[in-house]
Amino acid sequence: MDAGADPHHGRLLIMGGAAGSELLGRFVELAGSGAARIVVIATASESPESTESAYRERFAGLGAGDVRALRLAHRAAANAPETESVLRAATGVFFTGGDQERITGVLGGTATDTLLHALVGEGRVVLAGTSAGAAVMSATMIIGGERPGVAADSVRTGPGLEFLPCVLIDQHFAERGRLNRLLSAVARYPHELGVGIDEDTAILTGGDTFEVLGSGAVTVVDAGAATDIRVPPAGPITLAGARIHVLPAGCTFHLSGRRPGTGPPPEREPAP
């Protein structure tokens, strides 16, 4: 993977939900394995206690040196000095799934939000998230929309926490058939690159590139190339000339260049 000069600078591991041991283990490894100090934030979850303990057990089982939960149930906690000290000691921070608007509502603009951006920017923390914890990574996040069809009202979006700019992330992508809503979103906001991540699949960012990990694929929808986009308030959208890439593990994507990398051709083309 071409990850720029410092491959550990600003690393984000963004998972599409239902992550298995390969992906969670990769997070533990990136955080330092036996030397890892992992902080689990289950703010998105309706039942944070059980979510926290499940991930604590999981990460410990995968060899993490230290795993603790940071319960941020309200904005006061996200602005508390104790929270800052826990995060400053961390090498990896993990956002669980649940409701993405709980994360942005509780953390948005707090000392935790600011500190996490600094720690990730300095390469001192690997930031990971799954499902709702993945959605909040982008500048614009998908909040909802399960209607079929490519239309303005097929998707609802709102501001995310902006760790990964110029990208709009969707999760549980193939499993929930969400290409229509991602197409709807990028037709409305062609500045954003649409990135749909399947379950047990992740993107790992490094520099201006991401790499695909896991058992599924990442679908990138690029409306930047579109020759015509029309988004009526009601009824179907027109989107002509967009690009689409389906990228399984091992593929890379250059973000600002909007270019996929699929690696060298295989020795012999597999029969379809």
Add this chain to the structure above:
Amino acid sequence: MDAGADPHHGRLLIMGGAAGSELLGRFVELAGSGAARIVVIATASESPESTESAYRERFAGLGAGDVRALRLAHRAAANAPETESVLRAATGVFFTGGDQERITGVLGGTATDTLLHALVGEGRVVLAGTSAGAAVMSATMIIGGERPGVAADSVRTGPGLEFLPCVLIDQHFAERGRLNRLLSAVARYPHELGVGIDEDTAILTGGDTFEVLGSGAVTVVDAGAATDIRVPPAGPITLAGARIHVLPAGCTFHLSGRRPGTGPPPEREPAP
């Protein structure tokens, strides 16, 4: 619509299922309205009698001069001289929904198959189909596959009746979230242009172009532009650099040029 020199030559009206009065009425009109002699073929249906009578009533209500059902339950019927005379008198032929493999199994290679190609090619008949009746129009048709994910085993295909060459049609497209299987199909067969038709939506072919009609959209997936395609026997497909177009009513598509036409820009861009 730019439909070539003779816009009535080889017209196909291909509907994505659940067609409303606008689309069915357009078929009646293309077949000659009061002078229309429409033949309904419900071979795909498990209960042809009720399907036939529903469409007979529907087309009569929309002003068709004459509507009759042609019951082709087995290959002998599709090779019978009486069948030929019924079809020779028709101005419009309509294939209902059901199981597309029943149509190809009963009609494939019969005198009816050959005659329909001749009548359509000479512009003497408008050929319409909905759902399974749409699937059989293309050279390669989708038979099944509802698994999520873009993978070789996410779609099963087989030969269609080849009225519209170089195209692979899918139906109930947005409603059943079928973009994954259409992507899987064109990744395997990039020669075919993937055309996904929503319910109550149709393409009307004329010359080398089709026009979109109805309340939904037609999604065209063009893997011809892809820079890399890898289809492993199992696991996710790699498809880099494909093109996608979402085209509602009024848009056109130039088939051999693989180019969408979205018409002149609106007077004023609608707010997204």
